[in-house]
Amino acid sequence: MARRGKVLRGIGVGALWLVLVVLAAVLGVVWWAKATSAPQVSGDVILGGLSGPVTVNRDQWGVPHIRAGSDEDAVFALGYVHWQDRAWQMDFQRRVVAGRLSEVLGEPALAQDKFLRTWGFQKAAESVLPALSERSRGLVGAYTAGVNAAMKRGKVAPEFRILGYTPEPWREVDSVSWSKLMAYDLGGNMDDEVLNTRVVQRLGEQGLDEVTAPYPADGPTILSGEELAKTGIQPGTGLNTATLPASALSALQAHLNAARELGLQAVPGKGSNDWVIGGSRTASGKPILADDPHLSLTSPMLWYLADIQGPTLKAIGASIPGLPAIVIGRNERVAWGVTNTNPDVQDLYIEPADASFSQRQEIIKVKGGTDVPLTVRESKHGPVVSDVGAADVGPRVALKWTALQPGDTTMDAFLGLNYAQNWSDFTQALTTYIAPSQNFVYADVDGNTGYYAPGKVPLRDGWDGSLPVSGDGSREWTDYIPFECLPHVYNPADGLVVTANNKVVPGSYPYNLGNSRNWAEPYRAGRITDLLTAKPEGLTVNDVKAVQLDTVSLVWRDMKDTLLATQPAGDLSRQALELLRGWDGNERADTVPPAIFESWLMHLQRMARDELGNGTTLNSLSVLKQLQADGELCRDEAAGIQNCAAQLSASLKAAVDDLSARLGGNPTGWTYGKLHHVASNHRAFGNVKALAWLFNHGAPTSGGTNTVNVARPEQDTFNQTHGPSYRQIVDLSDPNKSVYIGSLGQGGNPLGNHVSDQQPMWIAGEYLPMSTNAADWGKVKTLTLTPQK
Structure with missing residues (x-):
């Protein structure tokens, strides 16, 4: 207290008065902004576009439970509450797709806009609407009307005030456009092709298996050979690549860098988990279904929990603001979950000199600057992604990708799942x-x-798609895998299906989904399977919760003996090794060993940077293979490292020196949670110091690289920027006993009540009731939407 008094006296009365005035002004602005941006969540609202009254019961966590007399009115209300709670997020998302960020963020967003317009995400989105079914078009129209009804109510998100612009009316195309960016985030491999090209040019074809280790022959596959329908003809495989010059690599890397700035990137350990347990294994005798999609953790969070009930549309789960459907969840009869399959659905084509191109002119408006013209060229394969906005410069590399093909009907599928009553309806929707x-x-x-x-997976005759190919017509897609031949199983005999982005099918599958480097490492799938099969029957929802929240590292198990045999280079290294001995691999935030292990692994993952550049990060399996084989990547002549033993000593020293600089010189104080924080940051203001405190949300978290509860520390920062963005566990014996949770909160307004109230529960491993029963909602605020007469 005495020290505080000295500080205040040192400031001076005048300066202190100024501080108090500024503080009062800030608090006044906060109060005003909250009053003018808070959505109306109770009372009555009269709106045009409805056919009957709708009630929106927001429970104690802000989750809306919508009850309507028609399905269209229910979806109208979903659009209404989405805009009420997530207006900025929705506008930002459609601006991303359209490449219109520079209009509101200025010149710093120009590279992102060039990337987005060159790829043509908006162009692809505009081809979706005409291809949708009549039911889907009707629901998209109702959703759009609901969004615009909310927009007209005059409440303005703080971001719009800060940036000084008014959002445009919502269009139907805006309700399907974000799916294109989700497809990019989850369904491409251009970054793999760019990396693979660099690897082959520097290390030869044998280097591919060193930098990205093939999926282990004994690793778990989602479906066993017995579960596969062995139909179709096995296509040939082979690399058959074309030469990609350094200038083209640089141009393609510019696109990948722009995508990374938007949070769209491939990262080691990024993925998802889901599984379904048959009644033969559960205490109730009915299935349990679990899902936790691992995506970027942002503020606001991607997902929006909702319960939508019309006469026939009766779905509850996770929606995405801007999309008129429950993406992951259940209805009164059926539950579903999703993880990324990651087949190879993108190819880079080096177009020959005589190739023909169409082109279009784009104008990018820049806030505070002059308009920027952009020429976009397209070949028969797709957009030329090597121009970086300047036609006729350098080699012409075009991208072919299933998500850019016209007439995408994926929205029909998701809406169909909301209505599905059985397996037949479910699979019909997925067609x-x-x-x-x-x-x-x-x-x-x-x-x-x-x-x-499901999904369109191209067939390639004589090549595997892992490297760029010539666009001379010799390497074309011949067709797509027929829907009935895509991997599937119904009522598997062992009563268990586990997916964790691992390899989908064994070698007996008659089609090529991708090369052996396409799949996530087997650690999560193996751990989930081990935990679930350890109790062959009598599994409960609580058992499934424990699996979702598991933070034991199988990477540590596989590397333990090799790491502990390291020769320490100094006293800190010796102490660190002693702290690791006897560790069970559980990456808890309140313990020290995870900080040492993850920091050490982080440095080992950089071992290929002397060969391939500073952005290269190996996955855990590749690191393990190098250490076991005393591989070439361990060597670093410039650093005087001649083998893997020396690499282990040097990387451990680098890791402990880094920890010492961050946390002090006593290793017993290197608690993991001091470093490892979830970073749910705002897309626009997350790095703006004056605003980050208001818009960003962080807290210590457990888990690490390839734990089931994925929490990979980001290189250099140790932040957790990806992870379980949503968790659900559906109990089919009593669906209202199901549970779910988001990573942050329902609200998008940083001044609102529900902006981050789920985050402490999410970190602690707690859940909300996934119930359509009002008795489970707690205190409710009811908003009635009444049609205008």
């Missing part, structure tokens, strides 16, 4: 699914379970 290919797990109240991996 319209295009991209991104996902692993769908299924369960119903009658006790049936299943799995399907």
